[in-house]
Amino acid sequence: MDVVRAVAERHGATPAQVAIAWTLSRGEHVVPIPGTKKSRYLRDNAGAAALDLTAEDLAELDAVPAAVGGRY
Numbered sequence: 001m002d003v004v005r006a007v008a009e010r011h012g013a014t015p016a017q018v019a020i021a022w023t024l025s026r027g028e029h030v031v032p033i034p035g036t037k038k039s040r041y042l043r044d045n046a047g048a049a050a051l052d053l054t055a056e057d058l059a060e061l062d063a064v065p066a067a068v069g070g071r072y
Helices: 004-013 015-023 039-048 054-061
Strands: none
Touching: 004 015, 015 039, 015 054, 039 054
């Protein structure tokens, strides 16, 4: 999470926006499907489409090790 937070801070974005923007960067065949119960989070999620991650941001995010263990 530290890497995601650092990228978010550099862009004035939220970690959720960075995660969605990173997913959008994976190509046309990958579509993020974020869930939300509140309209403010929906607006936040939609803001990720305007977030332009740099090549350096993407490299930094891609270098994060894969999650280990179960989801819960």
